[in-house]
Amino acid sequence: MPGGDGYRDLKKMVGELGLHTVCQSAGCPNIGECWNNRALTVMILGDICTRSCRFCDVKTGRPLPVDEGEPKRVASMLASLSLSHTVITSVDRDDLADGGAEIWAETLHACHLAAPDMTIEVLVGDFKGAVKDIDTVIDARPDVFGHNLETVPRLSKQVRVQARYDRSFAVLERGRQRGMLTKTGLMLGLGETEAELHEVIGQLAKLGLSILTLGQYLSPTRSHLPVERYVHPDEFAALKTFALGLGIRHVESGPLVRSSYHAEGQSELVARLLAESRPS
Ligand code: SF4
Numbered sequence: 455m456p457g458g459d460g461y462r463d464l465k466k467m468v469g470e471l472g473l474h475t476v477c478q479s480a481g482c483p484n485i486g487e488c489w490n491n492r493a494l495t496v497m498i499l500g501d502i503c504t505r506s507c508r509f510c511d512v513k514t515g516r517p518l519p520v521d522e523g524e525p526k527r528v529a530s531m532l533a534s535l536s537l538s539h540t541v542i543t544s545v546d547r548d549d550l551a552d553g554g555a556e557i558w559a560e561t562l563h564a565c566h567l568a569a570p571d572m573t574i575e576v577l578v579g580d581f582k583g584a585v586k587d588i589d590t591v592i593d594a595r596p597d598v599f600g601h602n603l604e605t606v607p608r609l610s611k612q613v614r615v616q617a618r619y620d621r622s623f624a625v626l627e628r629g630r631q632r633g634m635l636t637k638t639g640l641m642l643g644l645g646e647t648e649a650e651l652h653e654v655i656g657q658l659a660k661l662g663l664s665i666l667t668l669g670q671y672l673s674p675t676r677s678h679l680p681v682e683r684y685v686h687p688d689e690f691a692a693l694k695t696f697a698l699g700l701g702i703r704h705v706e707s708g709p710l711v712r713s714s715y716h717a718e719g720q721s722e723l724v725a726r727l728l729a730e731s732r733p734s
Contacts, residue, residue: 456486464489471527474501479512495541495714499554503545507614511674529564538721541714543577555587562594573597573724583621592632599634601625606650637665639713645682659700669711
């Protein structure tokens with residue numbers, strides 16, 4: 455069970471502001487460690503997702519109307535924590551014409567104003583492939599543009615029922631076309647093979663992906679997909695070596711790695727990657 459002063463303070467603050475975090479909504483196993491380090495991943499656009507991915511414990515259903523005050527409350531909370539780096543994600547809002555892109559942009563603008571030195575990583579959905587909505591988020595200047603592939607192409611339909619691997623890959627491609635530092639994550643232990651992982655990592659390296667996370671899938675409840683296999687830490691280490699060898703610049707790989715794990719210490723990494731990515 456999570457505990458500690460940092461954890462309790464953050465829990466109170468999030469609750470009082472009526473905000474949501476993926477840490478709580480997805481039942482992340484790292485919440486005690488992360489929150490005691492004042493690292494959390496805010497989840498915007500409410501806490502009810504219009505999709506029903508079979509690995510994810512976030513509530514599914516008909517979302518509440520958009521909360522227009524959410525961007526400012528998110529910005530004020532993150533500013534009060536004096537973070538150097540943060541990760542913001544959202545539920546999928548297929549019920550909105552723009553998939554929530556405008557609220558994403560407002561949230562980023564409010565955060566830039568409230569905490570100008572904080573670097574911001576976004577972990578977005580696929581916006582059903584709508585380039586104009588993806589661009590709305592990118593135009594609001596996140597420092598890292600993240601979208602998770604979650605699994606290999608063969609398992610994608612089974613794991614992310616309403617999503618498509620090629621559409622997700624195109625989201626990352628758009629990020630690269632727009633010159634963003636891009637990031638994605640894969641869960642291991644869903645039945646993927648090493649050859650399939652090598653192929654996906656190869657495609658990501660070719661794309662110029664900057665940051666890759668690899669973590670063990672854990673089944674949140676019995677109604678979610680079962681864990682096919684617990685992957686040995688040596689295999690995580692070997693995949694990290696493989697990905698770095700292909701040129702992906704930063705790889706977090708291990709059983710408890712999540713896309714936002716240890717993100718609080720990443721402002722220097724982001725600054726370094728941004729500097730390296732600028733033409734000399
Ligand atoms: S790993 Fe990410 S989702 Fe999990 S508790 Fe840490 S910040 Fe939250």
